[in-house]
Amino acid sequence: MDPTPNAAAIPIRVFVVEDQTKILKNQLRLFEGHPDIDIVGTALSGEAALVEVERDQPDVLLLDLGLPRMSGIDVTREVKARFPKVEILIFTIFDEEDKVLEAVKAGASGYLLKGATVDKIVEAIKEVRAGGTVIQPNLARRLLRHFRVEPDTAPVPTEPLPVAPSAAESAPAGEEASAHEPLLKPLSDREREILQLIAKGVSNSEAARLLSLSKATIRTHLEHIYRKLEVTNRVEAVTEGIRKGLISV
Incomplete structure (x- = not known):
């Protein structure tokens, strides 16, 4: 809030x-x-x-x-x-x-x-x-390595995963659910961009400066990301983002 x-x-x-x-x-x-x-x-x-x-x-x-x-x-x-x-x-x-x-x-x-x-x-x-x-970048990388699900432990299905009609209708163009695991509420392009910055260890202030947004707007986007990914903090958000194929590291 x-x-x-x-x-x-x-x-x-x-x-x-x-x-x-x-x-x-x-x-x-x-x-x-x-x-x-x-x-x-x-x-x-x-x-x-x-x-x-x-x-x-x-x-x-x-x-x-x-x-x-x-x-x-x-x-x-x-x-x-x-x-x-x-x-x-x-x-x-x-x-x-x-x-x-x-x-x-x-x-x-x-x-x-x-x-x-x-x-x-x-x-x-x-x-x-x-x-x-x-969190400093060197520890952020260690955190990602610790939480990351390797490809051979999480096989990607060859067929597209079904998406509930409500989710498909509400998803913006180009925001289909990931092939890794479906999202009931897909992240927007801006939310994915912010999640990618988080994965690099960027602070709220730095993200706001890089994206020419206010810190309050960054916090609002983070709240939406946490809610959509059903997590409570940045480490969990990055972990889920990697697991669902939403971001790369």
Whole structure:
């Protein structure tokens, strides 16, 4: 759903989870003087985070993966199960790509490398709060390889698949259902174009700039894509797009 006209004036409620006190203090110091961000709470462990998140109801959770006892991946899975509206942005280091992959599969909306500038962090927070995803291209490619259904495991039928009359009548010219798997509501050319950009790891802001559209329009198109593909996030949308033969990688 698009934000209300005065939504930009409302600070994004952010909760930070980091087990090292010194790093946590440095992170909090970064946000001083940024009126768009409201730090509503912090936690030094995953267990404490679950208790505090329920109380504070943040918009975005900045989460360190390397937590003691309860891992960041487990926290991600639990938070998304209990508080699905909370967006999760992972803080990671260079050698944690496998863990980041697991966190994204568990429901995280993206990740940032520790040491990122405050402007980059704030931009990422705004991106995931608006329904976007913050994933670097190298990890996006790994995600696609992980979720991709190879041709020999998903044979394409030689005969055209039947399309229900209602779907055929409502489909724009050239938008027939894919031979891989029929779509009840085919994606428009613009939706396929946006889905292809998503597969390349492009953010909402970048997609808006490339297509000369507003970010609100991109979000609306994404909502339509998710609904038509019966998914809830970008990773699932790209996976389904590949599986149904709607996009190429």
